[in-house]
Amino acid sequence: MNIIGGGGLARQIKDVVNSFNTYSISYGGRVEAWSIQEHEDESRPYIIGFASLTNPEYRELQYECLVEQGKGIGTIISPKATVSPDVNIFPGTVILHNAFIGPGVKLEENVLVGTGAIVEHDSAIEAHSIVLTGAIINGGCVVGRNCMIGSGAILLHNITIANNVIVGAGTIVNKNITEPGTYVGCPARRIQNE
Secondary structure (H helix, E strand, O other): OEEEOOOHHHHHHHHHHHHOOOOOOOOOOOOOEEEOOOOOOOOOOEEEEEOOOOOHHHHHHHHHHHHHOOOEEOOEEOOOOEEOOOOEEOOOOEEOOOOEEOOOOEEOOOOEEOOOOEEOOOOEEOOOOEEOOOOEEOOOOEEOOOOEEOOOOEEOOOOEEOOOEEEOOOOEEOOOEOOOEEEEOOOOEEEOOO
């Protein structure tokens, strides 16, 4: 079994897995994957965590490549996270320590919810999106595919975010975002890519 990544989020996934007291993962520096000693069939490696951030679209390509190679993608939920019982969680989702996932939430495949992030009731995070540390997604929101919601960002109630959107750290989103791009500020506004 492997954790794909090599930075801070991959180390957090390692800590979550180690907290289960089932596997032991050691950190050997910045690497592409950590191997875990266990009893899986070696002919079909199993990916237990997918922490690659670089770019949300690249995250999807990496995930799809692993699936095409026949590698299973696990779901990891920290025992220190609070997850309502009626949440719909797809394969490959990672929920880190102290995250809160409210009732009626849908987390599609390969979604990562960072430490202390909040996803309130009846929201949906579509495939390959990332909600970073301390972000707050209020009730009834929809975050599209391949999005990144930055640390401390806030989406007010019933907001819809288009696919391929980056919401910068600390940004307040008070209206729907209908075009791909990078949004920052209070209220959120699109910035030009250089």
